[in-house]
Amino acid sequence: MYMIDIKSRVPIYEQLKNRTLELIMAGILASGDKMPSVRSLAGDLGVNPNTIQKAYQDMEKEGIIYTVAGRGSFVSENQTINESSIRNAIEKLEKSAYEARLYGVTIEKATLVVKQAFERE
Amino acid sequence: MYMIDIKSRVPIYEQLKNRTLELIMAGILASGDKMPSVRSLAGDLGVNPNTIQKAYQDMEKEGIIYTVAGRGSFVSENQTINESSIRNAIEKLEKSAYEARLYGVTIEKATLVVKQAFERE
DNA sequence: CAACAGTACTATTTAACATAGAACAGTTAA
DNA sequence: TTAACTGTTCTATGTTAAATAGTACTGTTG
Numbered sequence: 001m002y003m004i005d006i007k008s009r010v011p012i013y014e015q016l017k018n019r020t021l022e023l024i025m026a027g028i029l030a031s032g033d034k035m036p037s038v039r040s041l042a043g044d045l046g047v048n049p050n051t052i053q054k055a056y057q058d059m060e061k062e063g064i065i066y067t068v069a070g071r072g073s074f075v076s077e078n079q080t081i082n083e084s085s086i087r088n089a090i091e092k093l094e095k096s097a098y099e100a101r102l103y104g105v106t107i108e109k110a111t112l113v114v115k116q117a118f119e120r121e
Numbered sequence: 122m123y124m125i126d127i128k129s130r131v132p133i134y135e136q137l138k139n140r141t142l143e144l145i146m147a148g149i150l151a152s153g154d155k156m157p158s159v160r161s162l163a164g165d166l167g168v169n170p171n172t173i174q175k176a177y178q179d180m181e182k183e184g185i186i187y188t189v190a191g192r193g194s195f196v197s198e199n200q201t202i203n204e205s206s207i208r209n210a211i212e213k214l215e216k217s218a219y220e221a222r223l224y225g226v227t228i229e230k231a232t233l234v235v236k237q238a239f240e241r242e
Numbered sequence: 243c244a245a246c247a248g249t250a251c252t253a254t255t256t257a258a259c260a261t262a263g264a265a266c267a268g269t270t271a272a
Numbered sequence: 273t274t275a276a277c278t279g280t281t282c283t284a285t286g287t288t289a290a291a292t293a294g295t296a297c298t299g300t301t302g
Contacts, residue, residue: 011290021223037247048292053249070247070299081224089221090234096217097238100210102142103202107239113211114235117218118228132259158278169261174279191268191278 001028002036004045012047013055020059024075035065035073122149123157125166133168134176141180145196156186156194 001023004015023029035041038056042049056073059065063080067073093114100110122144125136144150156162159177163170177194180186184201188194214235221231 013290018220018223025223038249039247050293051291054290056248067248068300069249070301072247072300086224086226089217089224090226090230093214093217093221093226093231094234094238096210096214097235098241099139100214101239102139102146103207103210105207105211105214107236109211110214110235110239111232113215114218114231115228117215118222118231120219134259159280160278171262172260175259177279188279189269190280191270193269193278 002041002045004047012051013058016052016055017059017062017064020055020064024064024078029075031075031077033075035075037072123162123166125168133172134179137173137176138180138183138185141176141185145185145199150196152196152198154196156196158193 002016002019004012004019006012008015020029020035029035035056036044038049038052042052045052056065056067060067060073061082062085063076063082065073066076097110100113101107123137123140125133125140127133129136141150141156150156156177157165159170159173163173166173177186177188181188181194182203183206184197184203185206186194187197218231221234222228
């Protein structure tokens with residue numbers, strides 16, 4: 001269910017956020033589903049519980065999950081993802097596109113790449 | 122000509138690379154043009170010469186500029202930018218697009234954002 | 243109560259980014 | 273030739289983000 005790439009330069013907590021969004025997208029995690037506990041997931045992945053906690057706290061701030069003290073963390077309703085998180089993702093996309101353009105990538109190529117990203121899997 | 126944003130989380134050497142590509146793109150810097158010297162640019166921008174040097178070394182590796190010991194650094198021919206740098210930029214774009222998708226951004230919106238990045242100024 | 247949940251600390255390590263300063267070598271022009 | 277410029281290399285230091293390590297606390301469940 002969850003896996004990380006330690007060789008990646010992408011921070012573990014960010015990988016966990018994206019993986020969670022993927023699982024939600026794929027319908028494997030649905031609204032109200034219980035997330036693995038901080039400690040159990042840390043044990044499974046072989047990383048420090050604090051790293052998982054940071055990912056969970058981030059996701060709670062973004063509205064992806066919610067937490068009940070003592071009970072655990074759960075997947076939020078689909079519509080509760082923060083506008084600011086979405087705006088952030090869009091800004092990042094805009095920057096990457098602009099940078100690709102600086103390297104001589106054509107708009108046709110860039111559009112194709114985006115299309116492929118949306119068709120992935 | 123050159124300016125940096127110290128408040129930005131983007132490393133200075135990366136800002137310098139992008140700015141150089143912008144200047145080349147705008148025709149302000151052409152093939153064979155001399156780049157400002159490491160020391161003079163560092164002085165102008167108020168940053169450490171080593172930071173400029175890192176940017177220049179990066180750009181030399183990417184084929185954007187070339188360096189002659191004792192003479193200075195110069196803008197390369199337009200076609201000498203490394204394939205790997207371009208591939209890198211494309212990969213980054215693909216990742217950003219995929220991430221935006223995870224946050225629920227539609228392909229139409231993503232395509233529009235890319236279009237705007239290519240139309241910028 | 244025991245076992246599980248999250249929370250909140252402080253301390254440490256590692257790597258990236260940036261700065262600081264010195265020393266060395268090649269080029270150019272007075 | 274020498275002074276003033278170029279780039280190059282090196283070591284050391286400070287800062288920050290990311291991750292680890294360990295401890296201790298509170299709330300929930302069976």
